[in-house]
Amino acid sequence: MTLKKNKRSETDGRTAIPRDGTPFDLKVEFNFKGKGAFDYIVYLDGKRIDTFRYERPALSKNNKEYALKFGLYSQKYFDYTMVVKNFRVDKVEKLSDEFYATFD
């Protein structure tokens, strides 16, 4: 599958995330390719829900770093509780076969 840059896969649709307290497993595979470009796949409970290829027009003049953020940000204030267990970010040598089949 070939993805246009900065476009999500057309096969990935709107995906429902339970917000009634039902736990789910989140997994995200990233491949940072240098020059500000990266690909990723998001899985929920082992099912792929999103695919994305991001390419910058050019490296930022002022900001030459990426930061992976995890948590809640919203323009509106509302009540919620998010319990996160076993959060990990691991650097790996190789991603899944599905990842390479998607982006090669």
Place this chain on the structure above:
Amino acid sequence: MKTSMKLIATLAATAVLAGCQTMGGYNPGSAGRFAQYDCSGSAPAMPDETTMIFKPAKQTCGGSTFGQRNEIVGNTFSQSEKKKLVLTANISLTAPKISDTTLFQIASMTEGCTPASSFISTPHGTYIKSGYQMKKTTFV
């Protein structure tokens, strides 16, 4: 695991604050509405070494409150760096009153304060523009 999580928790609030202050005050969520964006927020509570609990925390921007922010920041690295990462977590979310018009992002990759791509969030298509892509993940 224990060490890395404690490190993330320790760095969380200061990393958000310091990282955004050096950005020059650009707030991606409001397209520069605030000249000064101090990004104050909160880090999650950690009742044990494997659990983080995120709850609402008002965000202060330019001396006034603006929405909410409660997040951790980690893995800051150069845009020219090549690396492969895998993020995993087990999540339980209780949020009875989220609407589709609320920007509610769980995880994102950002350039300073500017999200390059937010991959778990509510629909917010009007914010799609160069270098800022929001996903259309919905909540049930």
